[in-house]
Amino acid sequence: MKKDDVPQDLSSLGKITKEVCYATDSNGKYVTELSSGWDVKITALDTAWGDIEKRIAAAKQQVIDGKASPLLFFIEYRLMDIAILAGYTGFWKWQIKRHLNPNVFKSLSDKKLQKYAEAFNIKVEDLKTMTVHED
């Protein structure tokens, strides 16, 4: 890539930091050049987030329909899976699968709920009511 061709399409990252690219100057020598983003990767990221939004919406519907506990919603909201959540909470995967059942979830102790809330970086009350605050 030529230095003059390093793209400068402003991404959400570009507002915070520019990124270093390696490119060649007019003599073919490699130099570094800062880029504020590239349209091709902005849309790649948008595509990934579009899919995540869909998963979150589907999980939310499952919880509203009483088919899953709010854990499912927050797993998707925090881009996690059961293995990652097990890592953060210290619960076994089979325990988490059980807690995904709304009736089991309702009977969980405050201590257990607190562990989940901490893993998701939210309050216990928000966990129960499936409330999100932008952060």
Add this chain to the structure above:
Amino acid sequence: MKIDFEHRQAAHCESGVTSNLLWNASGGKITEPLAFGIGAGLFFAYIPLIKVNNGPAIAFRTMPGFIFNRTCKSLNIPVARKKFSSKEKAQTFLDECLDNGHAVGCQVGVYYLPYFPKEYRFHFNGHNLIVYGKEGDNYLVSDPIMENTNILDSYQLERVRFAKGALSPKGHIYYPKENKDITNEQIKQAIKSGIKKNVYNMLSIPGSFAGISGIKNTGLKIKKWRDKLGLEKAGLYLAQMVRMQEEIGTGGGGFRYIYGAFLQEADVYLPGNQLTEISSIFTKAGDMWRTAAVHAAGIYKGRIGSQEDFNTMGDYLLEIAAVEKAAFETLKKIKWQ
């Protein structure tokens, strides 16, 4: 307390951390491209069995941790490294390092890294940054991909050092034990061994998931994605590939440009070996990866999406595989002058 340390922005986190930690010892000679090349950083792997964000794992660089290790080993620099089961012990150890005047590398997860924009936070645990001081409860952080330094309080730092999921860092901390002088002769030898290792990784790893055969195999698979996965999922997979290839931390073109820069710098140490000419092949490969990315974007944006478009996409990878194969075979055949 604060250690004499200068933040320098880099393209890639680990080669940036390596270069910055060795900066004083090497008198600034170990630049980012040299660290990347000596550490044999260039790679390709496609591992559909491992899922990352619901897509296949695709890598354009070697495993996290390898670059720092290999670079220090080649340059004969003793390394201290530690992982922890206890968060308290991890923090105590970090504080002791800082008290002793060591800036240290830390492996972290990016999901709870507060200075990253939300859109870029995934459960990726192979990120690296340098901690170079502490003021009260705040740690001074030099993240090589950021233009400026940042501050994390002890809870924020603990959270990213103990991020969970694949490749969880477990408080992983590392630094060069002593500031030994690095001679030009050592750098020459290290460059040769780095190239040799990278040649092996790209040409000789058995199976069809890694190196040149991995690129070829992925190209053939992509042609079948449309039928096998459906247009939407195939688009998501392509978007994932483009992100691994071009996102922040790659220097562009799936790390091929950094490798090109490495070969140019290597040529200064080892002239008469055609390294500058071979560098231009990697520049070409990087350009081809980017052309392929533009085509992929057409698919995940929904502008194109016929089977013919997927065939073209697969063919791009087959062509790249041929170009990179020739480049590495030329590197393999060098009789060092």
